[in-house]
Amino acid sequence: MTEPNLLTESKIIDEFLNYIVTIRGFSEKSAQAYRYDLVLFFRFLKRYFAMVPQTDVFDEIPINDISIAELKTIDLGILYAFLSFSSKERHNSDFARSRKVSTLRSFFNYLCNKQKYFGPNPVTDLEMPKLPARNARYLEWDEAVDLLKGIKGRHQERDFAIITLFLNCGMRLSELTQIKITDIKNDSLRLIGKGDKERTVYLNRACLKSIQRYLLVRPEVNSNYLFLSQQHSPISNRAVQHLVKKHLAICGLNTDEISVHKLRHTAATLMFKYGNADIRSVQEILGHENVSTTQIYTHVDEELLRDTLNQNPLSQFESEE
Template identity: 30%
Template sequence: MEDHISDFIHYLVVERRLAKNTVISYERDLTQYHLYLKKVENLTSFNEVNRLHIIHFLKTLKEKGNSSKTLARHIASIRSFHQFMLREKVTNSDPTVHIDSPQSERTLPKVLNISEVEALLDAPKTDNPLGIRDKAMLELLYATGLRVSELINLNIADIHLTMGFIRCIGKGSKERIVPLGSVATKAMDNYINHARGQLVKKNKTDAFFVNHHGKRLSRQGFWKNLKKNALIANIQKELTPHTLRHSFATHLLENGADLRAVQEMLGHADISTTQIYTHVTKARLKDVYNQYHPRA
């Protein structure tokens, strides 16, 4: 059974070219599923799996306190796997056919208001190389809506300041071109001319953003710096690595940007993913109304 899961993971990597984190998520879900079938249901082949086995597995996940969103992800992983097995003629049927995904509760992303964004972007002290780097990173994130993974994976060759854009590789190894604003361009130019060389020193690296050792900045390194600058900016809201991405999209839509254009800039494959930000703007409008209307 382990070999069939390995074949499926290979298919996801080689043929579907899914992002590394997505593949890891599939592998983790299917490993958990396989262990349940083997240890609890005493099955030795995926051909023996029926609908009730999967329902019982999902029930155990729910009893352990997993959310409906997590259950829906597990179902998607299991369904994709069994469809693959059927196509490859390893199994004779797909036991997931009549299993519905639970409706996941969709939480609205946390966003910063304009004054909070400005405070965060002004937090880094630009009298030293690391501060100049932090300023460039934060300005770039808010100017483009990049994912943090896309930010830290940027290379020198991806930066085109004179033409006003950057090239990034998003989920599923999809390339997109993202425009830059003048403020972000200035901050990045300052980083290139007055900070990156001092940080890189004698190291040879294509990475655009580097740490104090001159090596590519990690996701954990970025997260640590974000929290430090949020503390300096006295931001009380809970932040995530995606906070500036969410704020970027929300502020664009609040100021009349086209939803399709925002979808393109964010690199969303499906516009329904982008539409969550229209709900955010409506919720914020309601908050403003309740706060300022005399008869709210």
């Protein structure tokens, strides 16, 4: 039997993570991010309550002895002290601290509202840090066309199909690598998204044609996964990131600015810009739980603003002199 790691193991944290995965449907990746934040918070508490010498190496402080007794003494001031510590000593960005606020809210809501260990809930008035607006980079239409035209090489059909799906369907990296041949029925594709939530996206002509061409050269192996690696095993997330970066570089695009996720961003933006898509439809296609997440992709450029104003029927009215 493996000995528990006293540095990072906590029964309270484990119970919370089990709850968000099994009941709330969070992914294991999200649970690991929550664990990281809570381990940091518990170590901060050990130092804050002088449960360890100030000279102890912070990242080596054990957390297995933090109990409900300590957690029930937490107030808003301690939470803000933790966020200040995260900013000044851990050099967290606004976005990283915002994630920590989300973690703390979920954690204390679980302790106070679900388990009813104590009250009042210290996160009730905990505010989110003010975040700067993000104007995330995405490919313009002509850049996307150049990217697709530039795909050559040994795995041309596979890579073309992968990038075509990203640019047309806006799927996540983890969703693409998990596609099975049996997930495709005529023009519909079943995807398993965040929290194992299933959704259907519809494949347009470009997607269907690229998949058909790839299947003609796909290795005949006993695997139901659509996209295979050079070793004929299911292609990994890392391999897809590598091939996308390679093709971006070949067509002269900045690989520091453009990533696999930016292809998803591009798909959503092009739907709004050229497809006259409404936000609810794009939300469904992207698999967003909240429409506020989809709103990040609704770029409005200067040309569109001018056109909108010019379409006002009063735009032609001038005073008679």
